[in-house]
Amino acid sequence: MPALSFAWTRRTVLAGLAAVALGASAQFPERPLKFIVPYAAGSGVDVAVRPVADAMGRELGQALAVDNRPSAGGIVGTQALATSAPDGYTVGYGNLVTLSINPAFFSKLPYAPEKDLVPVGLISSNAYVLIVRKDLPVRNLQELIAYGREHPGKLSAGSPGIGSAGHLTGELLKAETGLTMVQVPYKTGTQAVGDMVNGQLDVTIENISAVLPFIQQGRVKAIAVTSAKRAGVLPEVATVAESGVPGFEVVAWGALMAPAGTPRKTVDRLNTALRTALADPAVVRANAALSIEALPSSPEELSALMKREKPRWADAVRRAGVKGD
CATH class of the missing domain: 3.40.190.150 (Bordetella uptake gene, domain 1)
Structure with missing residues (x-):
């Protein structure tokens, strides 16, 4: 009986050691x-x-x-x-x-x-880009700031909702430049851009990838990118930092x-x-x-x-x- 008991214990220990060794050799991941x-x-x-x-x-x-x-x-x-x-x-x-x-x-x-x-x-x-409706008489950020001062309370700025990245990036920009814009919240950025194309919205800040086709087709104007360096797909568009707001960067x-x-x-x-x-x-x-x-x-x-x-x-x-x- 003691020998049988010992043999069982030894087999158990060996099996346990084998399981530990197998577990140690298992490589993550083993399933999807x-x-x-x-x-x-x-x-x-x-x-x-x-x-x-x-x-x-x-x-x-x-x-x-x-x-x-x-x-x-x-x-x-x-x-x-x-x-x-x-x-x-x-x-x-x-x-x-x-x-x-x-x-x-x-x-x-x-x-x-x-x-x-x-x-x-x-x-x-991915950088954000500040875009304006194509017939707004501004070519860069400084002209947009001047336009806002000349037309207080008239510039409408759309974003995909209060608290969105586009909205809050606009708030950071306003704090740095004194730019005045009336916030117009949308359910999506696509809706805001659609209204801009139709001439019903003045400004929005959107992800470059989302609005690049509209910029390339001339349906909106890009006046500044928010990254520290210019975007490769929009090399002619200055950064916000280059436009008189040193150190500004949002990506x-x-x-x-x-x-x-x-x-x-x-x-x-x-x-x-x-x-x-x-x-x-x-x-x-x-x-x-x-x-x-x-x-x-x-x-x-x-x-x-x-x-x-x-x-x-x-x-x-x-x-x-x-x-x-």
């Missing part, structure tokens, strides 16, 4: 992953993210399925990511809005980026995030896959077509960016005198 995108299928973000997800899947050896969770300015999808299991098999898209603006704008946000999420790496950067950055508690080794594996994906020829071509600049980074660089952006947008919300529910 989910990539939560907090915007609708077919949206600008969705179109830009899918080639990256496909390329990451090829690098990881597992499919990276995009799961669109739109609604409430990205809140629904970001909350879904924040409450997912921290095992690396669910990642998600975060950006200027969901990670920096929403925490400043909403008093009861159901997630806290610094507490509920962990940075993996930056994906992209629509996007990033890969994971639930808080995701092991660092897993985060590093995801970061490596992301960096590889951003150099993939298919992603490079897609980014070029959308006027998007790849922006690979470490988790620490993304974390530092988020920390820098937080007080800036809190100040923009304060200046605008607006607050979400």
Whole structure:
């Protein structure tokens, strides 16, 4: 009986050691992953993210399925990511809005980026562009400022909603330049641009990729870009900084995030896959077509960016005198 008992114990121990060894040799990932995108299928973000997800899947050896969770300015999808299991098999898209603006704008946000999420790496950067209706008699930012002073209360500025990136970028610009504009909120930026094309709106600030065709067709005029350097697709358009506002820079950055508690080794594996994906020829071509600049980074660089952006947008919300529910 003792020998039988010992033999059973030895087999159990050996089996346990084998299981541990097998587990130690297992490589992440061993099954498909989910990539939560907090915007609708077919949206600008969705179109830009899918080639990256496909390329990451090829690098990881597992499919990276995009799961669109739109609604409430990205809140629904970001909350879904924040409450997912921290095992690396669910990642998600975060950006200027969901990670920096929403925490400043909403008093009861159901997630806290610094507490509920962990940075993996930056994906992209895309400038905003200040555009005006084609028959507005201005050619640059300084002329727009002068026009606003000469016609107080007459300039209408559209944006995709109060608290949106376009709205708050306009508030930062107003604070820096004294530009006066009457805010006109729309449900989407597309609606604002449509009214501008029809001559019913004077100014808006939008993502370059969203309005580039309208600019190229001469249906609106671009008078300044918000990035630190000129946009490659609009080399003749000056930056806001070049237009008399030194140091002004706002870009629509996007990033890969994971639930808080995701092991660092897993985060590093995801970061490596992301960096590889951003150099993939298919992603490079897609980014070029959308006027998007790849922006690979470490988790620490993304974390530092988020920390820098937080007080800036809190100040923009304060200046605008607006607050979400």
